[in-house]
Structures are given as structure tokens and as C-alpha cells.
Amino acid sequence: MNKFLSGRVILYSFIVALTATSGSLYFSEIAGFTPCILCWYQRIFMYPLVLVLGVGLFTKSKDVWKYVLPLSLVGLSVAFYHYNLQINPSLLAPCTTIGFSASCSERFVTEFGYITIPWMAFSAFTLVTIAMLLLKSRKN
Template structure:
């Protein structure tokens, strides 16, 4: 059993369930950047689950591009929410604004930060898997 695979899979499953909870239960409509982050995260839940089941030690080759791109995208999304200057460059012009905050726990925890944390956990674990 590979702990990096297990921890990555748990992070991906938690992120998928969390995003579905926010949209389907809480009725939060995802913005454009949220959709892109979902596109990057949802396949990871399946890939990492299969990799954990098969103890696939080279899955990092396929997961790292998704998780690193997800970190960049969710980091930008979080900065867009928290740095007012960046809102002048906002790309979400129709529908839900990407700078909007459905949640703001403790004054800094937003949905993009939660996604960033999940992508970071996956990336770190995949780098550990690669090292071994």
C-alpha cells in the first residue's frame, strides 16, 4: 500500500464531494474558473483511485500535469478574490463573477483556497511518489 497514493486519492475524493456539495446542496453556481478547476480535479479522483487499487507507482507522470495546472489556476482564482487590483483583469465577464465569494470562513478560506489545498496535497504526494 502506497501512502502517497492513498492521501492523494482521499484529497481528490474530498475535493469532488465538496464541489458537488457546494453546487448541488448549497446551490452555489460555479463560475468559469471553478469549472476549469473541476475539469482538472474530477479525473484525478478516478485516476488516483485506480492507481491506488493497482498500486501504480508511475501514475505521477499523468497526475502531475493536472495537479500543477490546478494549483496555478486555483491560486490565481484565490488571488482574484482577495486582491482587489486583480479584479480589473477578471476574465469572468458573463454569469457568475470569479471574484465572488460564496464562503469566506475565518476571513480567508474560500472555495478556490480549498481547491488549491487539495491540488497541493496531490502534487506533493505525487512528487514523493516520484522520488521513491
């Protein structure tokens, strides 16, 4: 692994998770977008990453990947599924009727014709997952 990246993998992952968490809070609390149920699930897996990676950064733990990887992989799967529902709304059945949340197929943000909020979450989870796999391979 590149020497520049090797000592900073946890830091970069922390920055990605913090940015994703801040972005989700901005979209819901400042922009006023109501998160759907799948957005909440993605938050459940992203928010702890800030804490776990922050502790790993502070303690300089090289084993942080053991705790981060399961969260990031499940979050990545949920984000991919959510993005697929936005791209193919015909697959969507029960999500539009859940409580007071927004529809999972609703697109609050669309940039360049394909970048939506679930795609942003998918990208963040992917970056964290790759970083943790690099950290794991360096450890072994």
C-alpha cells in the first residue's frame, strides 16, 4: 500500500463517515427532507462509524477494521438496495406506505442524472469498506 495512505486510512475513513453523517443531518434538519425508512437504516449503520473510527483514530488501533467492516458492509447493501429502488420504482411495494416517512423512491437530490442521496451513502460506505479492507490486508 502507498506509504502516504498507509498511516492515514483510519483518518480518511473517519472524515468520510463524518461528512456523510453531517450531510444526512443537513438534508433532514436544515434542508427539511423527510428521511424514508431505508434512509434511517443507512443512518443506523453510518452514525456509529464516526464514533468507532474516532476512537480507533485516537487510540491508534489497527484492529478497528473488525468493528467497522460489518457496519459498512451492511450499510453498503442497504444503500445499494435503496438506490436500486429509486432507479426502478416499479420494484417498490411496501416502502411508500410505512408510517409518516417519505417514499423510498422519492428523489430529493439528483445531480448529473444519477447521483441521489442513496448513491452518496453508497459511495461513502464503499470508500470506508475499501479503506478497511486495505487496513486489514496491511495488518495481515
